[in-house]
Amino acid sequence: MTYQNPLDISSPQIAITGLGAIAAGGSSAVELWRNLAAGVVRCGPVPEYLFRTILNFPVFAAPQNCLSERARALLAETCPEFRAESVSRTILLAVTAAAEALDQAGIGATGLRQLRVGIALGTTVGCTFHNEEYYIAWRDNLAPDLAPVHYYLGGNVAAALHRLLGTSGPALVVTNACASGTDAIGIGRNWLAAGQCDLVIAGGADELSRVAYNGFASLMLADTVACRPFSHDRQGLNLGEGAGVLVMERQDSAVTRGGKILGRVRGYGSAADAHHPTAPHPEGRGLKTALAQALGEAGSEQIVLVNAHGTGTKANDQAETAALASALPEANAAAIVSTKGFTGHTLGAAGGLEAIFTLLALRDGFTPGTVGCSELDQGFAVRPLLQSEGRSLSGRLGLSQSLAFGGGNAVLILEAAS
Numbered sequence: 001m002t003y004q005n006p007l008d009i010s011s012p013q014i015a016i017t018g019l020g021a022i023a024a025g026g027s028s029a030v031e032l033w034r035n036l037a038a039g040v041v042r043c044g045p046v047p048e049y050l051f052r053t054i055l056n057f058p059v060f061a062a063p064q065n066c067l068s069e070r071a072r073a074l075l076a077e078t079c080p081e082f083r084a085e086s087v088s089r090t091i092l093l094a095v096t097a098a099a100e101a102l103d104q105a106g107i108g109a110t111g112l113r114q115l116r117v118g119i120a121l122g123t124t125v126g127c128t129f130h131n132e133e134y135y136i137a138w139r140d141n142l143a144p145d146l147a148p149v150h151y152y153l154g155g156n157v158a159a160a161l162h163r164l165l166g167t168s169g170p171a172l173v174v175t176n177a178c179a180s181g182t183d184a185i186g187i188g189r190n191w192l193a194a195g196q197c198d199l200v201i202a203g204g205a206d207e208l209s210r211v212a213y214n215g216f217a218s219l220m221l222a223d224t225v226a227c228r229p230f231s232h233d234r235q236g237l238n239l240g241e242g243a244g245v246l247v248m249e250r251q252d253s254a255v256t257r258g259g260k261i262l263g264r265v266r267g268y269g270s271a272a273d274a275h276h277p278t279a280p281h282p283e284g285r286g287l288k289t290a291l292a293q294a295l296g297e298a299g300s301e302q303i304v305l306v307n308a309h310g311t312g313t314k315a316n317d318q319a320e321t322a323a324l325a326s327a328l329p330e331a332n333a334a335a336i337v338s339t340k341g342f343t344g345h346t347l348g349a350a351g352g353l354e355a356i357f358t359l360l361a362l363r364d365g366f367t368p369g370t371v372g373c374s375e376l377d378q379g380f381a382v383r384p385l386l387q388s389e390g391r392s393l394s395g396r397l398g399l400s401q402s403l404a405f406g407g408g409n410a411v412l413i414l415e416a417a418s
Contacts, residue, residue, distance in 0.1 A: 013251040014189045016414075017259045018107070019356050020100030022093055023242030023343045024060035027068060028100055032353075033360045036342045037368050039387060043226040043238055043344065051210040057222040059208055060240030060344030067092045071099035077109035078166045088130075088151055089241075090123055091160045093349070094205035097243035098161060101201065105247040106259055109166070117167040118197035119158040120188040121245075122180025122204035123348035125212050132211070157205055169197045174348075177404035178309070179270070180204055181351025182412055185246060186268030192250050199253075203352025205243035212347070213239055219278060221313050227345075228372040229310035229338035230317050230384040237311045240344025244352025263359045266397065267413035269293025274407040279315045284323025286409040287401065291327040294399070294411040303334050303413070304395035305367055307358040308384065309403045310338020311345055312372070316403060318379065325381035328399075335391045336384040341372030351402045355412055358398040362416035365393050 019029045024042040026032035042060060046053050049064045067084055075082045075095065084092060102112070131152060137144035154160060158171040170191055174184045181204025188202030216222045216239060223236040254261055271293065273286030280287070295303075306328070308320055324331045339357050346353060361367040369385040376386065385391060396418070401411045 012193065014192050014265045015249055015251040015254045015261045016246050016263045016265065016359065017249055017254050017261060018101035018105030018247030019262065019359065020097035020104070021242065021244045021353055021356050022062055022066060022096045023346060023353060024062055024240055025342050027063060029356055029360070033357065036339060036357065039368070039371055041226055041342065041371060046213070050208050053210060053213065055217055056224055057213070057217055058226065058238055059213070060238060061208060062093065062241050066096060068096040068099060070103055071096045074099045074102070074109065075164060079164045082164060087160060088155055089207040090205050091157055093207060093241065093243035094121060094157050094161055094245065095164060097203065097205065097245035098201050101245045101247045107199070107247070112165055112167050115199050116169040116197040118170040118188055118191045118200040119161050120172045120174065120184040120200065120202040121158045121161070122174040122176070122184040122351060123157055123206050124175060124177055124180060125206065125209045130209065161201065176408045177406055178345070178347055178350055179402040179404035179408045179410040180348040181244060182355065182400065182402040182410035183270055183351070185265065185351065185355055185412055186270060186410060188248055189265045189268055192248060198249070200248045201245055202248060203243065203245035204349040206241055206346055206348040208239060208241040223312065226372055227312035227341055229312040229340055229370055230376055230380070231373045232375050232377045234312045234314065234317065236313050237340065238344040240346040242343060242346045242349045242353060244349055244356050246352065246355060261417045262363065263417050264415045265412060266415045267294035267298035269411040271409050272407045276407065278405045280319040280403050281407065282319055282322070284319040286407050287320065287323040287403060288327040290409040290411040291323065294413045298397060298413040301397050302330050302395050303328060303397050303399050304393045305358060305361055305398035306331070306334050306336045307354045307398065307400040308336055308338045309401055310340055310370065312340065317377065320403060321380040321382050331382045335367050335393060336382060337367055337370045338384065339371065341370060351400070351410065355400045355414060358400040359414050359416060362393060362396060362398045362414065367391055367393060
């Protein structure tokens with residue numbers, strides 16, 4: 001089927017030259033992909049290095065020391081005075097992912113300073129929900145230490161990354177709930193297409209927060225065991241944390257400097273249905289609009305992989321599969337998976353991580369099945385893959401989509417380079 005392209009930004013081509021990630025399943029994109037294929041699940045009680053809780057909803061926590069040696073080495077060049085304790089955990093996660101992506105792209109500290117660098121990162125809460133003790137003390141007319149205030153004022157993750165890397169260019173933090181990371185990549189793609197910068201670091205980062213944790217529990221959306229997206233017995237989601245970052249360039253620029261092209265961003269769509277503060281529209285109306293936009297840019301080539309939002313909540317999985325059946329004619333022929341049974345729901349980081357998994361699957365020509373899903377809900381209009389149903393992929397195009405609270409929806413179409 002041929003889709004009408006609503007945006008005339010198909011030229012120049014936007015290439016992906018670097019991938020970086022950290023989450024519960026591993027401290028790099030390479031490690032994460034290996035453990036996803038192996039079905040590794042690192043889901044457990046909230047570790048005390050994050051926060052204390054009496055609730056029993058497990059989470060997918062990243063390692064306590066989340067600043068990689070690669071990131072430390074880069075910061076030693078770009079920001080010698082850096083101290084890890086001076087920034088939030090969200091920023092540390094973002095730096096680790098960005099350092100890996102830049103390393104793979106072959107761009108070091110010297111090269112960064114010579115470029116106009118755009119940084120677009122999605123997050124939901126960042127460090128801004130870790131100030132409860134300060135506000136309680138302030139309310140009680142005490143004189144609390146001002147460190148939480150400084151954390152808050154320095155919590156803009158995109159501006160912080162510019163500061164730490166010594167770069168300059170457009171900076172944007174997207175806070176569109178769970179679609180934030182996907183939207184950030186789409187926005188970064190648009191910056192490059194419009195010539196606003198030479199290189200973009202885009203994706204998402206989010207640390208686990210006690211307020212967010214309690215919020216999902218109060219909405220009765222959290223499961224007491226590891227989540228099971230698309231499964232007939234699914235009972236909700238588990239929160240996770242991490243970061244997923246892409247380095248993107250105009251393809252002609254990447255070729256000129258000798259960079260290796262891993263893939264391309266072929267389409268991006270974003271739309272809202274504003275159906276409910278937390279639940280998606282039952283028919284996925286906003287998602288269908290976002291899908292149409294992205295497919296219109298990508299053209300008529302068949303989609304062979306769909307990395308679904310797949311949270312494991314009843315409402316999301318039902319609405320998402322309904323939208324796919326309606327908007328994507330080849331949906332039943334595509335491999336449909338969710339990776340949240342491996343990472344948990346990393347909120348603002350989810351879009352970045354899932355875009356990376358989509359591209360790596362396309363490059364390998366194989367996708368693992370949906371971790372945690374052993375028996376499908378029979379009410380879906382399309383059929384996602386069970387955990388046991390890994391599948392070979394014969395095409396180059398994959399789709400990664402995110403559904404957010406408030407009715408926000410974002411879709412990326414990615415192409416693996418040959």
